[in-house]
Amino acid sequence: MKSDRERIQFVLEFLEKDFENLSPGEWLVLKEKLWAFLHWYPEISGEDQEQEFNVKTLQKVQGETKDKLDRLAPTDAQQASQTSRSILWSLDPKKIRNLFFTLSASEPGLLPLYIESDLRDTFFFELFTALGRVDARYLRRCPVCLKLFLAAHGNQEYCSPKCSNRERLRRYRLEQQKKHTKLNKQKPLAHQGRKEA
Ligand SMILES: [Zn+2]
Numbered sequence: 001m002k003s004d005r006e007r008i009q010f011v012l013e014f015l016e017k018d019f020e021n022l023s024p025g026e027w028l029v030l031k032e033k034l035w036a037f038l039h040w041y042p043e044i045s046g047e048d049q050e051q052e053f054n055v056k057t058l059q060k061v062q063g064e065t066k067d068k069l070d071r072l073a074p075t076d077a078q079q080a081s082q083t084s085r086s087i088l089w090s091l092d093p094k095k096i097r098n099l100f101f102t103l104s105a106s107e108p109g110l111l112p113l114y115i116e117s118d119l120r121d122t123f124f125f126e127l128f129t130a131l132g133r134v135d136a137r138y139l140r141r142c143p144v145c146l147k148l149f150l151a152a153h154g155n156q157e158y159c160s161p162k163c164s165n166r167e168r169l170r171r172y173r174l175e176q177q178k179k180h181t182k183l184n185k186q187k188p189l190a191h192q193g194r195k196e197a
Contacts, residue, residue, distance in 0.1 A: 004131075007037055007126065008134065012148055014034075015065060015066055048118070053119070060120070061119065061120050072131075073139045095117045095121060098115070138151040138154070140156075140157075145159060145163050
């Protein structure tokens with residue numbers, strides 16, 4: 001999980017997980033990915049970190065992430081493209097131990113690099129710093145399946161070719177229906193005309 005896009009992609013997958021019904025194998029994979037995302041390393045992860053890896057904590061973080069990202073990418077795409085949006089992240093000051101910053105040789109600003117805190121705050125730190133390094137306006141909601149996705153380019157409206165095709169088919173059917181209704185309306189008139197003749 002190197003790039004910021006990959007990290008955001010992980011969070012979007014995390015949002016779709018049903019933690020109560022994961023197989024032991026899926027738990028292992030999730031833990032490996034989550035630890036990588038949080039910059040937690042198995043060899044140095046303490047008991048606190050292990051204890052936090054449970055259904056209740058993950059569900060809580062998942063719910064809060066949904067709320068926050070809903071604010072960034074509202075259902076109404078029109079509204080999303082025209083308004084500024086803010087989100088609030090209240091941190092637990094008792095749990096934050098350290099916050100590291102870095103000055104890179106290639107970028108001018110001092111950037112937040114790493115936080116030492118509990119699972120929730122580390123998760124949001126990683127998510128928001130990743131979103132800060134990509135074009136976060138590309139985080140969108142698919143109008144067909146309503147899932148959040150990170151667009152590959154500015155014109156991408158749907159999460160996948162599947163949803164884009166579904167929408168195209170829906171529009172096509174609607175058009176056909178309209179044509180059909182029009183024809184039906186015209187028919188009785190034609191019929192009437194013949195009768196009169
Ligand atoms: Zn979709």
